[in-house]
Amino acid sequence: MDSIKKSLYANPINDRKLIRPVAYLTFAVNWYFGQGAVFGYHLINVFIHFASSFLLFLVISLLLKSPKSPYNNSPDVYPIALLSSVLWAIHPIHVQAVTYIVQRMTSLSALFYILGIYFYLKIKNTPSKRNQIMLLFGILISFSLALGTKENTITLPATLFLIEVIFFQDLKEKRTKRVMLWMSFSFVILLAVLGLTVFRDPLLDIFGGYKSRDFTLPQRLLTEPRVLLIYLRQLFLPIDHYFSIVHDVPLSMSLFDPVTTLPAMIIILGLIVFGITQLAIRPFIAFAILVFFIGHSVESTFIPLEIIFEHRNYLPSIFIFLPIAIGIQRLISSQSKYNKSQIKIAAIFLLVLFVSVGIETYNRNKAWATEFGLWNDALKKAPLNARPYQGVAAFYKYRKEYKKALKLYEATLSLPNISSLSRSKTLNNIGNIYRETGRWDLALRFYRNALLSDASNRLARINLATGLVKFGRFDEAMKHADMLARIANDDVRVLNLNGFILYKQQKFDEALIYFHKGIELEPLSQHLLVNLGMTLSRMGCFKNAAFFLNLAVKYHGMKAASYFSAIQNLSIFDKKAELNTMVDRLFTRFSIESIQLALTDASNNQDETVFDPEIVSCAITDRFNEFPHEFE
Structure with missing residues (x-):
C-alpha cells in the first residue's frame, strides 16, 4: 500500500506538491496487483x-x-x-x-x-x-x-x-x-x-x-x-x-x-x-x-x-x-x-x-507491439528526425550490438539541421558505448565533445566526471561536479556525484553532507541509500549504516549491489547471524551464476562502486561453503 500512498505526490516527504495524483494512483494500483x-x-x-x-x-x-x-x-x-x-x-x-x-x-x-x-x-x-x-x-x-x-x-x-x-x-x-x-x-x-x-x-x-x-x-x-x-x-x-x-x-x-x-x-x-x-x-x-x-x-x-x-x-x-x-x-x-x-x-x-x-x-497497434518496431517505423516515416535514430540505436545498444548502434548514432550526427541538444545527446550516447566496451579514453573524448555541443548537458558532465574519477583525476572531476552543483544543487544525480568523488578520496565527512542532502530530496534513491550507508559504514557507524542499507535492500532488492553493500557492512562489523541471513536472502533472490557475474563486473569496475567486491565475495563464499546443499 505504500506505493499507492506515495503515488499522490512528486516527492512524498519533502515536496508535497500534487502531480497528476489521479493518474499516478491508477498506475500504483496496477503495480500493486500486477507489478511490471x-x-x-x-x-x-x-x-x-x-x-x-x-x-x-x-x-x-x-x-x-x-x-x-x-x-x-x-x-x-x-x-x-x-x-x-x-x-x-x-x-x-x-x-x-x-x-x-x-x-x-x-x-x-x-x-x-x-x-x-x-x-x-x-x-x-x-x-x-x-x-x-x-x-x-x-x-x-x-x-x-x-x-x-x-x-x-x-x-x-x-x-x-x-x-x-x-x-x-x-x-x-x-x-x-x-x-x-x-x-x-x-x-x-x-x-x-x-x-x-x-x-x-x-x-x-x-x-x-x-x-x-x-x-x-x-x-x-x-x-x-x-x-x-x-x-x-x-x-x-x-x-x-x-x-x-x-x-x-x-x-x-x-x-x-x-x-x-x-x-x-x-x-x-x-x-x-x-x-x-x-x-x-x-x-x-x-x-x-x-x-x-x-x-x-x-x-x-x-x-x-x-x-x-x-x-x-x-x-x-x-x-x-x-x-x-x-x-x-x-x-x-x-x-x-x-x-x-x-x-x-x-x-x-x-x-x-x-x-x-x-x-x-x-x-x-502492430507498430507499437515492440520498442524496436515502434522506432523502426518512425525511422522510415521521419528520416530527418534524430529521435528515431536514437531510439533504434538504444535498442541495439541494449542488445550489445554496438557496431549497429554506432552506425545509427553516426547517421544521426550527419542529419541536416540537427539541433545542438540532439547532437550533444548523441555524442554522450556514443561515449556510453565506448564506456561499456572498456574504451574509456574514447568515452571521455565523446563526453567532452558532447559538452562542447551543449554545455548544459548534465548527463554528459556527470559521465565525464565519473570517468575522470576512474583515472584518479579527482581535482578535474571535482571541478565538473562543482560546476553542476552551482547550477543544479537540487539534482540528486549531481549531489550523488559530488559525494561519490569525495568518497573515493576517503573524505567521508564531506561526502556525507552531499548524500544526506540527496536523501532529503529523494528518500528512496538506490544509489544514495547505498552510498550513504557505505559512507557511514566506513566511518564506523554500523547501526546508521545498516538502517540505510536495509532500506536499499527493501526497496531495491532487484539490484544485487544493494545486497552486496549490506553484506559488506555486516561482515566488517562481524554480525555473523545477520550476515548469514542477508546472504541467504541474496541466494533466494539471485542465481549463483548471476551473483558471480555481478561480482566479476564489480571487480572490473571498482572505480564505479562503493563496496569492496573482495570482502563481499569472501563473505558469500564462507556462507556457501558452510551449507553448500542449501544453495544447489
Whole structure:
C-alpha cells in the first residue's frame, strides 16, 4: 500500500506538491496487483477508452436532443450519435493515447472531461432542483478528477460555456448576446485563476521550460498552426503513413520560413472565425470546430512541450466526427425516400469505412507491439528526425550490438539541421558505448565533445566526471561536479556525484553532507541509500549504516549491489547471524551464476562502486561453503 500512498505526490516527504495524483494512483494500483506485467495496464487503458466512447455516445445523444438542435425530436438521434462516437473510438490517431501505457493520463482525463459534459447536459434536462444540485456536484468532482489527471482539462468550463451558448440560448436576442459577453469575460477570469492554481509558478514553467528545448517560444507559436493542420489531415485521412511517434516538422523561423507558415496561420484563423460565424446557422459544425481548438489551446500554444504528439488529439477530437455523421445520415435519409436499395449501398459504405479505419488502427497497434518496431517505423516515416535514430540505436545498444548502434548514432550526427541538444545527446550516447566496451579514453573524448555541443548537458558532465574519477583525476572531476552543483544543487544525480568523488578520496565527512542532502530530496534513491550507508559504514557507524542499507535492500532488492553493500557492512562489523541471513536472502533472490557475474563486473569496475567486491565475495563464499546443499 505504500506505493499507492506515495503515488499522490512528486516527492512524498519533502515536496508535497500534487502531480497528476489521479493518474499516478491508477498506475500504483496496477503495480500493486500486477507489478511490471503490462497486461493489466493495457486492460485498464482499453476499459477507459471504451467507457469514454460510451459516454461520448450519451453526450452526443443529449446534444442532438437539446432545444436548439434541429434533431431534438428526430429518430435519427441515436444513429448519428452511434456513428460519430464509433468513428472517434476506432480512429488510429488514438492508438498513442490508448496503447501507450503512460498516456492513460490523456485518456483518463478525457473520460472525466466527457463525464463533466454529461452531467451538465443532464442538469439542463432535469427539472428537480435537488437532482440539479447533485449533478452540479458531479460536474465539480469530474472537473477535479480531470485536473488531477492532466492539466489540459482546465478548458472544461470553456466547453460547457460553448454548449450553453450554442444549444440552450437564443443568439438572435440582444439581451442574450450581452449576457453571453459578460459570461465570456467571467470565464476568461475563471480560467486565468485556475491556470495560476494548476500550473505552479506559471511564468517560470513557461519561460524557464524553453531552456531545455531546442526551440524558442516564438518558434513554437509559429510552428503550431502547421502542426494543427497535420492533426486535421490525420483525422480526416486516417492512413497509416501519416502516423508516427515522431514527425519531421521543421521549425518555423519566421512567417515565411518555411513558406507554409503564414498560410497555415491564415487557415487556422479562418477556421476559428468560420466556426464563430456559424454558431447560429450550423451549430454542430461550429461546435466541432471550436471544441477542437479549445482542446488544443493548452498543449498546442505557448507551453514549452514537444512540438507534436498525436495523443493530444484524443480530447479535442471528441466532436470532430459529429458533422460528418450528420452529413452521412442526411444523405442516407434523402436517398432512401426515392430508392430503398440506397440503404443497402449506404450500409456497405459504412461497413467499408469502419473496416478501413479499423485496419489502419490495427496497423498502428502492430507498430507499437515492440520498442524496436515502434522506432523502426518512425525511422522510415521521419528520416530527418534524430529521435528515431536514437531510439533504434538504444535498442541495439541494449542488445550489445554496438557496431549497429554506432552506425545509427553516426547517421544521426550527419542529419541536416540537427539541433545542438540532439547532437550533444548523441555524442554522450556514443561515449556510453565506448564506456561499456572498456574504451574509456574514447568515452571521455565523446563526453567532452558532447559538452562542447551543449554545455548544459548534465548527463554528459556527470559521465565525464565519473570517468575522470576512474583515472584518479579527482581535482578535474571535482571541478565538473562543482560546476553542476552551482547550477543544479537540487539534482540528486549531481549531489550523488559530488559525494561519490569525495568518497573515493576517503573524505567521508564531506561526502556525507552531499548524500544526506540527496536523501532529503529523494528518500528512496538506490544509489544514495547505498552510498550513504557505505559512507557511514566506513566511518564506523554500523547501526546508521545498516538502517540505510536495509532500506536499499527493501526497496531495491532487484539490484544485487544493494545486497552486496549490506553484506559488506555486516561482515566488517562481524554480525555473523545477520550476515548469514542477508546472504541467504541474496541466494533466494539471485542465481549463483548471476551473483558471480555481478561480482566479476564489480571487480572490473571498482572505480564505479562503493563496496569492496573482495570482502563481499569472501563473505558469500564462507556462507556457501558452510551449507553448500542449501544453495544447489
